[in-house]
Amino acid sequence: MVTSAPHASDPLASVPLNVLDLASRPYGASNADAVHGSIRLAQEAERLGYTRFWVAEHHGMPAIASSAPAVLIAGIAAATERIRVGSGGVMLPNHAPLVVAEQFGTLRALYGDRIDLGIGRAPGTDGATAMALRRSAEGLGVEDFPQQLLDLFGFFYGGLADSNPLHTITAVPGLGDAPQIWLLGSSGYSAQVAAALGLPFAFAHHFAGENTEAALELYRSRFTPSDILDKPHSMIAVNVISDDDPEVVRAQSLPGQLSFLRMRQGAKPQPVSIEEALAHEFTPIEEEFIAARIARQAVGTPDEVEARLTSLLHSTGADELMIASGAATVDARIRSLQIVAERLGAPAAAEN
Numbered sequence: 001m002v003t004s005a006p007h008a009s010d011p012l013a014s015v016p017l018n019v020l021d022l023a024s025r026p027y028g029a030s031n032a033d034a035v036h037g038s039i040r041l042a043q044e045a046e047r048l049g050y051t052r053f054w055v056a057e058h059h060g061m062p063a064i065a066s067s068a069p070a071v072l073i074a075g076i077a078a079a080t081e082r083i084r085v086g087s088g089g090v091m092l093p094n095h096a097p098l099v100v101a102e103q104f105g106t107l108r109a110l111y112g113d114r115i116d117l118g119i120g121r122a123p124g125t126d127g128a129t130a131m132a133l134r135r136s137a138e139g140l141g142v143e144d145f146p147q148q149l150l151d152l153f154g155f156f157y158g159g160l161a162d163s164n165p166l167h168t169i170t171a172v173p174g175l176g177d178a179p180q181i182w183l184l185g186s187s188g189y190s191a192q193v194a195a196a197l198g199l200p201f202a203f204a205h206h207f208a209g210e211n212t213e214a215a216l217e218l219y220r221s222r223f224t225p226s227d228i229l230d231k232p233h234s235m236i237a238v239n240v241i242s243d244d245d246p247e248v249v250r251a252q253s254l255p256g257q258l259s260f261l262r263m264r265q266g267a268k269p270q271p272v273s274i275e276e277a278l279a280h281e282f283t284p285i286e287e288e289f290i291a292a293r294i295a296r297q298a299v300g301t302p303d304e305v306e307a308r309l310t311s312l313l314h315s316t317g318a319d320e321l322m323i324a325s326g327a328a329t330v331d332a333r334i335r336s337l338q339i340v341a342e343r344l345g346a347p348a349a350a351e352n
């Protein structure tokens with residue numbers, strides 16, 4: 001059961017802090033550097049008092065090494081002691097529900113009640129890669145997602161209907177080994193599915209910031225209590241890049257922005273160096289696009305980041321906050337976590 005402390009007069013005083021990581025590969029680094037960087041970031045997050053550390057699922061992206069969340073979660077959980085570790089998320093259309101149940105049941109058997117399973121609806125990749133992962137176009141449609149979720153719950157909790165052709169199958173590990181399950185989304189559709197199933201809901205504000213308040217309001221208004229959750233419980237993921245020096249913030253932000261622009265043009269770009277990004281002559285249209293993209297994110301000095309996060313928590317009423325740092329280097333991502341912990345009151349940060 002997911003539980004949350006009631007907000008104090010200042011919402012930052014009680015909101016759990018979490019981390020979303022993509023195992024990004026900095027310019028000049030290897031895939032090994034990227035995954036070990038993710039582990040290092042998780043260890044620092046644990047030291048600072050963060051509650052959760054999630055890794056995302058991406059495929060075929062040269063600058064991102066988080067293509068196998070369950071494997072990476074196992075490595076991170078083995079290298080930490082207390083922080084919850086999970087997926088943000090597993091893209092369910094890419095996988096048979098039985099496989100997901102067995103993988104996360106195994107993680108739960110290994111690491112106990114430290115494992116979260118965040119589930120996404122979209123494949124999160126191109127059509128050819130989605131086909132290669134699933135080996136069929138079957139199950140890739142939005143209309144298939146609710147049944148995939150119900151099959152997954154059946155493998156974890158039992159109770160698949162006799163009419164379901166999977167009802168004779170038992171997930172081992174899996175049955176009786178359910179992790180904490182969240183539904184992820186960036187739209188009203190996912191908000192309504194999470195509400196109908198009585199699941200906690202994590203909204204991708206870091207790339208769909210214009211829809212956040214509306215989606216969370218829809219989730220709360222449609223919520224139906226379940227055996228998993230008795231009242232709505234939400235989290236927002238926010239891009240945070242922070243440093244005392246605004247020029248460092250700019251230098252750490254631009255490689256990610258340039259990569260995103262290239263992806264919008266249909267490329268799968270290699271990691272971009274800070275030097276290349278600083279030397280790039282952004283067009284007025286590109287500058288406008290970048291400004292709009294970060295307008296509701298927390299990119300700036302510590303004071304600016306604190307103000308932005310405070311504003312978002314007030315406007316969204318989110319129960320938890322997830323930091324998705326798009327900084328170009330691991331050291332800069334760690335610095336952003338330190339600043340947020342210092343300003344927002346993660347327990348360990350106050351002791352250091």
